[in-house]
Amino acid sequence: MKLYWGPHTCAIGTHVLLEEIGKPYEAEKLDVAGGDTHKPPFSHINPKGKVPTLLRDDGSVLTEYGAIATWLARTNPEANLLPSDPEQEARAIEVMDYVVGTLHGQAFGRIFKPQKFEPPDIVHQTLGVGQHATERKGHEMVEEALSILERQLAGRDYVTGDQFTIADSALFYAERWAPQVKIALPPALAAHLARMKTRPAVQRVLSIWGER
Template sequence: MKLLWGAGSCAIGIHILLEEAGLTYDTEQIDVAGGETRQAAFQAINPKGKVPTLVRDDGSVLTEFGAIATWIARQTSEIGLIPEDATEEARAVEVMAYVEGTIHGQGFARIFAPQVFEPQDAVHGKLGVRRQGRDIVERGFAILDPMLAAHDFAAGDRFTIADAALFYVERWTSKQQIALPVHLQRHYDRMLARPAIQRVRQAWGET
């Protein structure tokens, strides 16, 4: 299988899951900032024009962070990337969905691409949309923070798909001068110390 990824993108969460799962995979860097996801060649693979995109060994393509994460977790169920217990599984999916749908999809998306939300007013609109995105992100982190007070990981006492999702939004905060609440900062520091995450960051040329 091959993971299509882009520098700085949420695809790092999927790369981390592949590494944590110990699966065999290839990667291909896509020039997201340079617009490669909008080009015909990429859209022939994923018409949504997004990374992460996972091309499986049979040529079929998986898109959407949650779907790809779930599929990877199911390849190595013994590792517990999705908890066996139904309530813990629901908690992991709950955090992952909140990260993808709200903190990323509504919050950071407004910060990174305000023109998508306010195409009419190129200057003032962008500022307002970015502020709105920041509020959504900060509120989202404030909601998640108490959950990390009781546990080391996003959905309990072990690393799951939720941690991979939470990690990618935590790491977006520094360039935006958004302060992480205390328990999320500790979670982020714990994630940075994981060997799998260090290997991925090295592969991405970050360390």
């Protein structure tokens, strides 16, 4: 099994899951910011041009954070990465989907890649406001999503209670981005991020990535 990852990306959450599972795997670093994911050979492996991408032992490729995380959890039940209780499972997936689709895809996406949401037209170029407006909207959306997640997490160590799940690794990757765009994490999320960093699996991944 091989994980493709790149610095500062959401793939860190997937890498954490592989370390939590503790079985042998390979990890290949790509220069995502430099465009490696859109060039061969990677573009043949995942035409979406995104990490995380998981190349499985049977040669098949799995993409999308939630799909990879759920597959890893279900194929490694001893790691307890996804509760078997249907209510707890649904709550974990609820948070994971919100982080991946809304907080990452919609909100941080507007800040990191505003041109994907609003290509500056002639008016925007003349007035110089196009991307700024999109980025500003992204900031509002990040703050709104964080305040929703803050309420959901309050009083708990992890998303579903005291057990780490695939929702926590998703929340972890997004929490790390907030300070990078000068947004302060609300207290329960800040405590969650600090708690995540005490996990040996997370510490190993941060050391491999050379990040903090």
